[in-house]
Amino acid sequence: MLFRHILIGLVLAAVAGVVVVPFIVGFVRGPQAGHARSGAAAPDDPMRPLKRVAVIYGSLLLLYLVAIAFQVSYGLPPNSNSRISVCVDTAYPYAGAAHGFAARAGASLSVGGDVTACALHPSPSQWVLYLLTKVPGLVLWGCLLLLIWRLISEAARRGPFTPLTAAIVELLGWTVLGGGYIAGALEHLGADLLTPMLMTPATFSGGGTVVDVVFGPLKALWPVPALVAAALLTFARITQAGVVLDDEVKATV
Numbered sequence: 001m002l003f004r005h006i007l008i009g010l011v012l013a014a015v016a017g018v019v020v021v022p023f024i025v026g027f028v029r030g031p032q033a034g035h036a037r038s039g040a041a042a043p044d045d046p047m048r049p050l051k052r053v054a055v056i057y058g059s060l061l062l063l064y065l066v067a068i069a070f071q072v073s074y075g076l077p078p079n080s081n082s083r084i085s086v087c088v089d090t091a092y093p094y095a096g097a098a099h100g101f102a103a104r105a106g107a108s109l110s111v112g113g114d115v116t117a118c119a120l121h122p123s124p125s126q127w128v129l130y131l132l133t134k135v136p137g138l139v140l141w142g143c144l145l146l147l148i149w150r151l152i153s154e155a156a157r158r159g160p161f162t163p164l165t166a167a168i169v170e171l172l173g174w175t176v177l178g179g180g181y182i183a184g185a186l187e188h189l190g191a192d193l194l195t196p197m198l199m200t201p202a203t204f205s206g207g208g209t210v211v212d213v214v215f216g217p218l219k220a221l222w223p224v225p226a227l228v229a230a231a232l233l234t235f236a237r238i239t240q241a242g243v244v245l246d247d248e249v250k251a252t253v
Helices: 002-029 048-074 124-158 163-198 207-221 224-252
Strands: 086-093 107-110 114-119
Touching: 048 124, 086 124, 086 163, 114 163, 124 163, 163 207, 163 224, 207 224
Parallel strands: none
Antiparallel strands: 086 114, 107 114
């Protein structure tokens, strides 16, 4: 127990020292006048808005992971027993009565929007399926933030218009599009397989599960992620064309 307390404290201290405190200080100070130091972003840095947004989302992601660690270890106040439960949104809309729905042994149903099924004492397989509904989205966010940070670093070293920068932007676009679809498909698969373990009737079964896994994630891509991915892929091509044009200009001088 003491080791767990120490571990959680060290994680919090690391997050505060590495992310939260520097972000708050930089946000309060804002752009600084004068010459930029070597390796520091200038006030007119074109990547400055992207950098700030990436820091915000990275901080929120780290704080979310810390909150999950706390909930797993201690629960959330005021009920210290309110630790993470294996629950799944069954996609059944609740219309004032849960007629026709029944919880399986060792599970419970709750209503509020859609019917939610929870395992009272989840088995290892249920934990795996539950994590399948949560982890892919977090991994996708982590990958996007890493690519954005790589883009910012490359632009700071060699400028925003280089072949590598264009390649990173293109990879970022495909990650938004393909990664979003894959993450959504895995989340749908986990929910569709977990639901029949907890309640009857199941939301999908057999071919219905395949259809939901294949076509369900498309709803999450439309319209914003698809438009963002298309914009990134287009900007990558524009950057590549600019690099070629810049090389031709240099060759004629």
